[in-house]
Amino acid sequence: MTATAPTSAAPARVPAEPSDAEVIVASRDVPERFSEIFDRYFVEIHRYVASRLGDASADDVAAETFLTAFTLRHKYDAGRPQARAWLYGIATNLIRRHRRSETRAYRVTGRATAETDHADRVAEMVSAQRMQPRLAAVLAGLGAGDRDVLLLVAYGDLSYEEVAQALGIRAGTVGSRLNRARRKLRKALEGDVE
Structure with a gap:
């Protein structure tokens, strides 16, 4: 008895992760979706804030960054697929308050x-x-x-x-x-x- 190799089927398509803009726009109707933005960028934003203000203020300012972003999500420019620079801008403005x-x-x-x-x-x-x-x-x-x-x-x-x-x-x-x-x-x- 001979074994035959299975025919290769087309690889399953993994759906692409939605862009930041898509998530933010969706969060306008379903606020819980904004947690995806938090999950994607919190560690990075926290590290930046900690490098500027120290660990003692980093938790509060990083959290405030995402609270501000959540509050302003209706103003987000959906033409920008990534929210990274927008979040850094918010964090920098909050850091200025702590200047x-x-x-x-x-x-x-x-x-x-x-x-x-x-x-x-x-x-x-x-x-x-x-x-x-x-x-x-x-x-x-x-x-x-x-x-x-x-x-x-x-x-x-x-x-x-x-x-x-x-x-x-x-x-x-x-x-x-x-x-x-x-x-x-x-x-x-x-x-x-x-």
């Missing part, structure tokens, strides 16, 4: 000095450790627009176009702000490179 705390924290870190015990002196020898206070001071000294662009690119890993969408500015402005911020950082940190 005084953020700037104050950068300034405090920038003024921080090492303790005089041996362990701290050894840690101070590590260049990343030495650079951190100066970096924080430079970030605190950047204009809000430059800092937002720099941190959306660095922490959010957004493209120029996504940053432009998030902040409601032109991509060329993103490039200008990013270059200016990078120049200031480079100039301020040049003394740390040995």
Whole structure:
């Protein structure tokens, strides 16, 4: 008896996941659908907020980002298939409300000095450790627009176009702000490179 190989049938089609825009539009009639947007982006938005404000504020601001997005879902531009930049824009605006705390924290870190015990002196020898206070001071000294662009690119890993969408500015402005911020950082940190 010989075995014959089964004929290959066409592979089953897996339905494509609906775009963010489709989910948001559907959530206007079925609010529970918005949880799909939350599930897709919460971890990423939380990580970005935590990098800007610290863990203590991240839970609240990230949650507020999605609450705001849910409230504004009727205004979402359904012509944009991805909501990523929109959510980063909301998060950045909420972070601006916390800007005084953020700037104050950068300034405090920038003024921080090492303790005089041996362990701290050894840690101070590590260049990343030495650079951190100066970096924080430079970030605190950047204009809000430059800092937002720099941190959306660095922490959010957004493209120029996504940053432009998030902040409601032109991509060329993103490039200008990013270059200016990078120049200031480079100039301020040049003394740390040995």
